Amino acid sequence: xxxxxxxxxxxxxxxxxxxxxxxxxxxxxxxxxxxxxxxxxxxxxxxxxxxxxxxxxxxxxxxxxxxxxxxxxxxxxxxxxxxxxxxxxxxxxxxxxxxxxxxxxxxxxxxxxxxxxxxxxxxxxxxxxxxxxxxxxxxxxxxxxxxxxxxxxxxxxxxxxxxxxxxxxxxxxxxxxxxxxxxxxxxxxxxxxxxxxxxxxxxxxxxxxxxxxxxxxxxxxxxxxxxxxxxxxxxxxxxxxxxxxxxxxxxxxxxxxxxxxxxxxxxxxxxxxxxxxxxxxxxxxxxxxxxxxxxxxxxxxxxxxxxxxxxxxxxxxxxxxxxxxxxxxxxxxxxxxxxxxxxxxxxxxxxxxxxxxxxxxxxxxxxxxxxxxxxxxx
Numbered sequence: 001x002x003x004x005x006x007x008x009x010x011x012x013x014x015x016x017x018x019x020x021x022x023x024x025x026x027x028x029x030x031x032x033x034x035x036x037x038x039x040x041x042x043x044x045x046x047x048x049x050x051x052x053x054x055x056x057x058x059x060x061x062x063x064x065x066x067x068x069x070x071x072x073x074x075x076x077x078x079x080x081x082x083x084x085x086x087x088x089x090x091x092x093x094x095x096x097x098x099x100x101x102x103x104x105x106x107x108x109x110x111x112x113x114x115x116x117x118x119x120x121x122x123x124x125x126x127x128x129x130x131x132x133x134x135x136x137x138x139x140x141x142x143x144x145x146x147x148x149x150x151x152x153x154x155x156x157x158x159x160x161x162x163x164x165x166x167x168x169x170x171x172x173x174x175x176x177x178x179x180x181x182x183x184x185x186x187x188x189x190x191x192x193x194x195x196x197x198x199x200x201x202x203x204x205x206x207x208x209x210x211x212x213x214x215x216x217x218x219x220x221x222x223x224x225x226x227x228x229x230x231x232x233x234x235x236x237x238x239x240x241x242x243x244x245x246x247x248x249x250x251x252x253x254x255x256x257x258x259x260x261x262x263x264x265x266x267x268x269x270x271x272x273x274x275x276x277x278x279x280x281x282x283x284x285x286x287x288x289x290x291x292x293x294x295x296x297x298x299x300x301x302x303x304x305x306x307x308x309x310x311x312x313x314x315x316x317x318x319x320x321x322x323x324x325x326x327x328x329x330x331x332x333x334x335x336x337x338x339x340x341x342x343x344x345x346x347x348x349x350x351x352x353x354x355x356x357x358x359x360x361x362x363x364x365x366x367x368x369x370x371x372x373x374x375x376x377x378x
Contacts, residue, residue, distance in 0.1 A: 004034045005375060006109035008123075010041065010116040012056045014217045015292035019115040019140035022183035026372035033376070036107060040119065041096075043103045048095030056118070057218075063310040064220035064288065070311030078146050082170075085147050089121060101126055109133065111375055115140050117147040124151050134378055138183065138371055139163065142291050143316035144170055152176060155378075157371055159183070160320055178374070180367035188276055188299050188363055198281035205238045205265050209345040212282040212302075214242035214293065217271060219249050221288040221308040222334065227253070229334040231264060235345045238265040240278055245271050276300050283351060284328070284344065286337065289314030294321050299363040303354035304328035307337055326357040 007024050009017050027035055041053040063070030077085065089097045100122040104112070111134040112123040123135035135154040144158060144166040152173040158164050159182045167177050199206045211230060215223035219242070227241050243250035253268040260266055272278065279285050280300040287293050289309035294317055297304050305328055309315045321327045331337050344351055 002032045002034045003110045004036065004108065005111045005113060006036045006038060006107055007113045008116070008119040009037065009039045010119050011053060012060050012116060013290060015140050015290055016116040018185060018292050019138060019183055020113065022185040022368040023113055023138060023371050025186040026366065026368040027375065030372065030376050036109065040100055040103060044099070046099040049099040052093055052096035061218050061220045064215060064218065074145065074311050082146055082150065086121065097122060097125065111136060111378070113375065117149065120154065121149045124149050124154050127153055136371065136375055140183070140292055141313045141316065142320040143313060145312060146170065155374070157367070159367055162316070162320070180370045181365045182295055182361060183368035183371070184299065184363045184366040187274065188296060189366070191277055191280065191300065193280070195281055198277050202278065202281060204267065204281055208236050208238040208265060209348065210238040210240065210282045211284055211286060211341060212240040212242065212278055213286045214244065215288050216290045216293060217244045219244045219246035221310065224249055226286055226307055226334050226337055229338040230341060231256070231260070233338060233342055234263065235342050236263050237345065240267045240269065240282060242269045242272065242275065283348065284341070289317040291317045298327050298358045298361055301355055301358045303351050303358065305337065305340065306330040307332060325360050326354065328354050
């Protein structure tokens with residue numbers, strides 16, 4: 001009888017979704033599995049479940065748009081700890097929790113795969129009722145924060161040494177804690193063409209220094225102000241502005257595009273599933289410290305310039321990709337960002353050391369394959 005594997009998709013930015021997609025891609029290589037890809041909070045049109053996801057999305061946007069809000073939230077919740085998190089989801093958010101558990105009962109999975117702390121919590125609550133169920137979590141962040149459930153009957157995968165040590169300090173069971181490389185989606189693995197190919201594919205200038213600016217799915221951090229500064233440069237520049245799901249910013253830059261000096265080429269994008277190909281077309285990616293966006297850029301061998309971090313998760317991204325791996329820089333002042341970009345336009349070879357360091361992560365050494373192998377054999 002085939003294993004029934006429930007892959008839980010949860011939106012809190014797009015990083016948790018791209019991570020679960022990478023595991024789904026790897027599981028597709030195996031026969032004898034019944035894979036269920038589910039945006040769980042949208043199953044059954046349960047208002048409590050939908051409201052909970054909207055609450056998480058709203059707070060994700062607020063951490064990006066209100067300076068200090070994310071650090072404040074993490075600090076307050078760290079004072080109360082994991083027990084308070086569990087209590088909160090048994091009381092204030094019990095409607096959402098119960099809705100997820102009812103959905104799990106309906107599906108009756110053998111294995112629940114999670115990349116978000118709420119899905120992991122619900123999975124472990126379900127396992128209390130159905131002990132044979134396996135709960136497999138991959139943490140796509142570069143650290144382990146206090147909301148991840150550390151109960152010993154769940155399996156927990158992390159993607160770097162620091163996160164592994166943090167998990168041990170947060171009392172995860174060493175027997176159920178595994179270190180794997182970062183996960184890679186099939187679309188990333190299949191994208192192997194060079195910069196000039198993608199510039200031709202998207203009609204971008206082939207001979208202009210190209211910068212892509214983005215702030216995740218919601219474009220709520222510094223993308224807007226950084227782009228405004230870059231558009232004031234007197235250098236030859238091709239600028240790709242990714243508005244994501246932010247229609248207001250998309251309309252703003254679509255209008256700006258109609259009246260630009262000759263030295264600037266502006267491309268404005270909405271939410272774009274194949275955005276990694278635009279990363280590859282660019283000389284540098286300017287973004288906030290979202291771990292999966294930065295990872296995708298590094299996979300495509302484009303250096304990063306991180307302009308903002310919202311909370312400890314994104315600070316850990318800077319620590320890992322900038323300070324440890326040396327795949328770019330972190331600069332938080334928009335004027336200094338433009339000055340740095342202009343120095344790279346004047347002397348592109350200054351980026352070479354960062355480009356070389358992007359090869360320190362091998363996208364073919366895919367953590368998703370290792371997680372899939374565990375799922376198949378557990």
